[in-house]
Amino acid sequence: MSVHLLQTATSVLLKDPTASLGDVARAAGVGRTTLHKRFPTRTDLVRAVANEALDLIHSVASQVDFDGEDGLEDLITRLVALGPRVEFLLRFPGLERDEELAARIREMDRPVLDMITRLQGTKLRRDLPAWWILQTAYAGLFNAWEAISDGRLAPLDAPRFVLTTVFEGVGSAGSADRA
Numbered sequence: 001m002s003v004h005l006l007q008t009a010t011s012v013l014l015k016d017p018t019a020s021l022g023d024v025a026r027a028a029g030v031g032r033t034t035l036h037k038r039f040p041t042r043t044d045l046v047r048a049v050a051n052e053a054l055d056l057i058h059s060v061a062s063q064v065d066f067d068g069e070d071g072l073e074d075l076i077t078r079l080v081a082l083g084p085r086v087e088f089l090l091r092f093p094g095l096e097r098d099e100e101l102a103a104r105i106r107e108m109d110r111p112v113l114d115m116i117t118r119l120q121g122t123k124l125r126r127d128l129p130a131w132w133i134l135q136t137a138y139a140g141l142f143n144a145w146e147a148i149s150d151g152r153l154a155p156l157d158a159p160r161f162v163l164t165t166v167f168e169g170v171g172s173a174g175s176a177d178r179a
Contacts, residue, residue, distance in 0.1 A: 004028065005038070006052050009045055010088050017093055021045065050095055053085045054104045061108065066115045072123075072137075072166070075112065077159040079141055087145040090138055109134060123167065133166065140165045 008028040012019045021042055025035040039045035060078040065071050079086060095101050116130040124133055140162035147153035153161065 002038070005030065005035070006049055007085070009049050010053075010084055013046065013049065013092060014084055014088060046092065046095075047098065047101065049088055050092070050098070050101050051104075053082075053089050054101070054108065056082055056085055057089075057108055061111070066111045067118075069123075071115050072112075072119065073159070073163055075115075076137060076141065076162050076166070080144055080155065080158045080162065083145055083148065083155075087142060090142045137162065137166050 005024075005028050009024045012024050012027045016023070021035055021039070022032050024045065025032045028035070035045075039048060057079070060082065061075065064075045064078065066075075068074075089095065089105065113130050113134055116124060116133050120126045120130065120133075144153060144158035144162050148155050148158060
């Protein structure tokens with residue numbers, strides 16, 4: 001029940017960040033009392049959803065070879081597959097104010113930033129800060145999840161779209177010469 005409940009809470013809260021515990025309970029098909037036993041407050045539920053997403057990311061990231069040449073491609077492909085559960089971290093308002101969650105996110109970003117720094121000058125541009133490239137990748141993931149949710153993008157195409165944007169940008173060939 002816990003996984004189903006957190007998946008349902010994720011969907012409900014992404015659609016309506018102001019949704020109440022009652023809204024989540026109705027969508028999950030459980031009584032409000034049952035939900036309150038597990039999560040006494042809305043903040044507890046939001047924190048549980050965010051922590052579960054961070055646990056999923058950690059699980060996926062532990063399978064990625066961050067020292068390998070294709071580590072970023074592997075990571076993006078795996079993160080696209082996690083969909084809304086991780087989109088919640090990028091989209092839900094106020095998570096950055098929770099110090100515990102913010103610390104976990106910074107810790108999660110560290111190996112990715114190190115990998116990006118290592119790839120700069122070979123696969124990635126050296127003239128942009130690593131944090132900018134990371135944020136661009138996250139923005140691409142967010143856009144991919146939103147497009148998948150809207151039915152505009154097939155899930156299997158999403159990693160290619162995100163990776164093409166990160167590695168090649170969106171300018172046409174020769175556009176750098178015109179800038």
